[in-house]
Amino acid sequence: MVSKELKFGVLGCGFWARYQIHAWRELDGVKLVALYNRTRSKAEEFAKEFNVSKIYDTPEDLISDPDIDFVDIITDAVTHAEYVHLCAKHKKPVICQKPMALSLDEGKGMVQACKDAGIPFMVHENWRWQTPIRKVKEIMDSGVIGKPFRCNLYWNTSYPVFENQPYLARIEQLIIADLGIHILDTARFFFGEAQTIFCQTSTVNKNIKGEDSATIMMRMTDVTCIVQISFSSIVENDKFPETFAFIEGEKGSIELCPDYWIRVTTKGETKSMRVPPKRYSWANPDYLVVQSSIVPTNAHWLESFRAGKEPETSGADNLKTLQLVYLAYESAKTNNAINVREL
Amino acid sequence: MVSKELKFGVLGCGFWARYQIHAWRELDGVKLVALYNRTRSKAEEFAKEFNVSKIYDTPEDLISDPDIDFVDIITDAVTHAEYVHLCAKHKKPVICQKPMALSLDEGKGMVQACKDAGIPFMVHENWRWQTPIRKVKEIMDSGVIGKPFRCNLYWNTSYPVFENQPYLARIEQLIIADLGIHILDTARFFFGEAQTIFCQTSTVNKNIKGEDSATIMMRMTDVTCIVQISFSSIVENDKFPETFAFIEGEKGSIELCPDYWIRVTTKGETKSMRVPPKRYSWANPDYLVVQSSIVPTNAHWLESFRAGKEPETSGADNLKTLQLVYLAYESAKTNNAINVREL
Incomplete structure (x- = not known):
């Protein structure tokens, strides 16, 4: 059985997003198809660099796109809760950068929302x-x-x-x-x-x-x-x-x-x-050991996603x-x- | 001014006592003149090895010998309190192996007794x-x-x-x-x-x-x-x-x-x-760094004793x-x- 190609969107086009996207491109069967960034011009830059056709003006527009299978949140921690809750609302599987939340209670709310929505939620903890x-x-x-x-x-x-x-x-x-x-x-x-x-x-x-x-x-x-x-x-x-x-x-x-x-x-x-x-x-040679580990982290998401298994660094696990x-x-x-x- | 030669006695002729005595012999102006050991034959062995003329049958006999300037207690910790209190009783300056006591209260009593007697009391902490x-x-x-x-x-x-x-x-x-x-x-x-x-x-x-x-x-x-x-x-x-x-x-x-x-x-x-x-x-090569440090420890005692200063590792300090x-x-x-x- 050949797995269907998974399509995903990225929220946030900052410093780390570039490495994260490069790491996705090292893997088969997955494709970046949508971008959102608060400052649109940066999303446009990324769209050009990574050949992405869709740029959205709001996170919710991207999250609710029926064409994407999951969302990768690569913004600062302040926006994580809002975006994860939006993913839960639209039942969209989601990966979120660490730290997942600004407080333990905020994190618990995010995990509960994803659980209630029945969607997988992984924290991008690549160490x-x-x-x-x-x-x-x-x-x-x-x-x-x-x-x-x-x-x-x-x-x-x-x-x-x-x-x-x-x-x-x-x-x-x-x-x-x-x-x-x-x-x-x-x-x-x-x-x-x-x-x-x-x-x-x-x-x-x-x-x-x-x-x-x-x-x-x-x-x-x-x-x-x-x-x-x-x-x-x-x-x-x-x-x-x-x-x-x-x-x-x-x-x-x-x-x-x-x-x-x-x-x-x-x-x-x-x-x-x-x-x-x-x-x-x-990869930036100064950050090599960290940035190269994004590849197996993403591979683990894909594997878990396809097998319908909870990832090692699920939101629930990462709360600990x-x-x-x-x-x-x-x-x-x-x-x-x-x-x-x-x- | 030439310092008077200090004479001292040793309580305990076990494994460590030998190194301790050797270390004293590296220093000028100090001489071992009396020995005590629970098993007399071991004291006799030491007396022969180190050319010591006086062997005592009880710790108190040694401690009360007016010919000795201080006592070095190299026995197990169980006897430290008894012997230090005897030294206080006879106003005899005393050095005692670590740990000085079996409890903090016991140690406090020893320090107080020496203070009351007005005698210097050093714990042999050579590290x-x-x-x-x-x-x-x-x-x-x-x-x-x-x-x-x-x-x-x-x-x-x-x-x-x-x-x-x-x-x-x-x-x-x-x-x-x-x-x-x-x-x-x-x-x-x-x-x-x-x-x-x-x-x-x-x-x-x-x-x-x-x-x-x-x-x-x-x-x-x-x-x-x-x-x-x-x-x-x-x-x-x-x-x-x-x-x-x-x-x-x-x-x-x-x-x-x-x-x-x-x-x-x-x-x-x-x-x-x-x-x-x-x-x-x-020195036993296996214990070199520890045993060689007995020499400066003893030198510190002599220096403090002659200057009438409290040693760095006094009983009061060692309580901490x-x-x-x-x-x-x-x-x-x-x-x-x-x-x-x-x-």
Whole structure:
């Protein structure tokens, strides 16, 4: 059986939309057919670049187009709720960028609306689809290091994020909401749900409003998971935006090192392998490991969609990641460890 | 002025006493003149080996000997309180191995007794005198990395500690009380007092009673300090008993790496240097960095004693380290972050 070609529309033609669309074009059986952007001229630019015939003047016009099978929302977080609710209203399957919502309650409302409408809803959380992250999970699942008991996830940089994204300097909840969300999702991908979360934050760079460093400690069943993130770390191997990891288990350890090297140590032996992301000509080399992971993320959507299965990073699943973000802030504010409540 | 030669006696002639005595012999102006051990034959062995003329049959006989200027207690923790109180009774300056006491209250009583007696009391906490640890502090104090905001201290091994010290397998409070105490003291040496402590523990090795892995997160003024210790870590660079560190500051970072390498990274530049401990022929190569640090620890005692100054690791100071040990256990048990109370 040959699958029918899926047609989709994109809301938002900004910086990330370009990579997202390029990633779709790497996959068979899917085609971008409609665009919307608040400033129409940008949509027109994209239409020309990607040979798209339909440009809509309102999100609802695009969403209600019977010709499209799903919608990919690549706008800022402020508009996510409105657009997802519109998709629910028109029973249009939808993918939405992270963070899905500006609060946990807003996120819950979006998930419920899609559930009530009977449409699949995926949050575009691509970190767990990164080649090295996926490989680390595969090695862990193979049992070679036995049952894990501790994990460190590191993402520390002084890459000039504020030069490229000046609005970040004015955000009140900065690194956990913007970046930590990915690492918290990766931790969930590795170990399942957290039972307790404790967090401390700092503002090292005095020219910004929010916190630019956070240290999070979670209990995830039998695993203590420490997440260390920072925009103000002057480190020898600054490999922005790579995530490093060190996972200790009963029988060995796995280290995810700079430049996509993975080292697996068991009694008396260390094996190393390099698992770089696939290079795409359209990807910004500075963001390679992140941007190349959009391809498997989109492929997962297509596969789930065609099989009628809930995607790994469904809205319902992603609410748990969002909850960790807000509990981390709550913990930092109250200086208490917080038990994760049932959603 | 030539200082008078100081004479001292040792209580306890076990495994560590030998290194301790060797370390004293590296220093000028100090002489071991009296020994006591529960099993007299071991004291006799030591007397022969180190040419000591007086062996006492009770701790009090040694402590009350008017010929000795101070006492070095190198017995197990269970006897520390009794012997320190005897020293207070006889107004005899005293050094005592870590952990000074079996509970915080016991420790407080010992400190008070020495204070009331007007005698100096030092806890033999030698970790902060390790060559690389001292160097890291010196670099931090130089201001090269600016104000620190996060520190990681690592001590993870699968060195067969239970083969050498089989009693460790039966201890209920294991790695924090036995090993973590050193790292917590090192953290205090680096950053001063903790305001909050949070801890999670695991028992990875199912053949032992206590916890063999602990992860501790402290707030020490503006610094988040994470302590990771384990007797069950199968790691590539198992350099037992070296401590590794990674300290992030506003202007750079310091990394204490395997084999006593220190790497200092500032914008655009990393400088590395190797600061190995001094090699002593009497030291067990497996414990080199720890055993060689006994020499500067003892030198510090002599210097403080002669100057009439309180040593860095006085009993009063060391109570704060001991408090962190017990608060870490309390935190792990209650799964709560704990505010450090005024002692």
